[in-house]
Amino acid sequence: MGKGGGADPFAGYVFDEDFVRGATTSEGSARARMLAQRWRESPPEPAQPWRAGPAPRTRRGSRVKLLLVVVVVIVVAAVALDLGGARHWFGGGSSTSAADDPLIQPQVTGSATSVPSVAGKQAVDPDTPTRADPFAGSPALNYADNEAGLTLPDAKAVPGYTAREVSDALALVRRLLVAGNLDRSALMGGAPTAYLGLLDPEQDGLQKLQSALTTNAWDPGATTWVTRFDAAEVELVGAVVKVNGVTSYATDVDGMLTVHADYSFVYPVARPHSGPAATVTRSVVRRVLDTTVYKGPKYTATPPGKVWITQQDVDISNSSCNRLDGFVRPEFSDQEGGSAPSGAAKTDPYDRSKPIQTGAPGQCLGLERI
Incomplete structure (x- = not known):
């Protein structure tokens, strides 16, 4: 046409x-x-109008x-x-071309798609931690969340202690671990009030710890007791800290009830207010401690509801070797250099098969993974 x-x-x-x-x-x-x-x-x-004339029935x-x-x-x-x-x-005809008339659409050749193609997003390494998946690529994915990781053995009577006394001792150690490693306020630099309140008033080193936690002269030894981050530099990512470890109990050579705890806490952190695409890293704190419930004529009895720490060791992975000030100081993958010396031996913070190395306190090691 x-x-x-x-x-x-x-x-x-x-x-x-x-x-x-x-x-x-x-x-x-x-x-x-x-x-x-x-x-x-x-x-x-x-x-000729088609309505003209009578309409047949x-x-x-x-x-x-x-x-x-x-x-x-x-x-x-x-x-x-x-x-x-x-x-x-129909009227209104003109010489307007299809290009000039928005109501006239040009002929389509080929098939049209219902959704325009969009350039794919940059691939993200599935093992890279993010705010949405802060434990990606980590064995901690299989760890329990928060307090659920602090499992306790069945409490049974041992010589000199009833099952109830054993149960109370186990529960106190669990509360101590929560207060010193999972309490959100204390983790972000607040006073670990609950932790301090669980310690025997005669606890060795307690006064020094209290002084370190309540003044600006932070004692590097504070992290031996509690885990703390500087809120001005990092924030915890999400509401989950991954926890893995074991608790056991026995009587020592003097017949005193001793509770042994060995736990790793995995903390995902990012710089504060850094947005959803922020660089996320992790710090791993492994704590090993022994507590003793003293009783009998040879010793001053441990007060009810209190804990006496007889030994404790800590291993902190991914914390600056140059800033020993009572805080865990994570280092991020996008910052220049690192505090571990070049060629330093490396360790796996998730390897719990070995005891904490106590022969070289303060030794700075590289990390196989974090």
């Missing part, structure tokens, strides 16, 4: 019932439907319905075939 003059765009069609049935199976474009609506509202004047109604369908569907079909001629036939 051409676009010229007043040519009837329907001149080449035979509007029989087969054509109508075929046309009703397709729906025209939005432009065609608009033109069909205009046709229904303002149809062109026919040469037999089957006339169905014929009228068929004719109306033919008019609407034919216009849709014809417009889809030659939009330019139909535009001119």
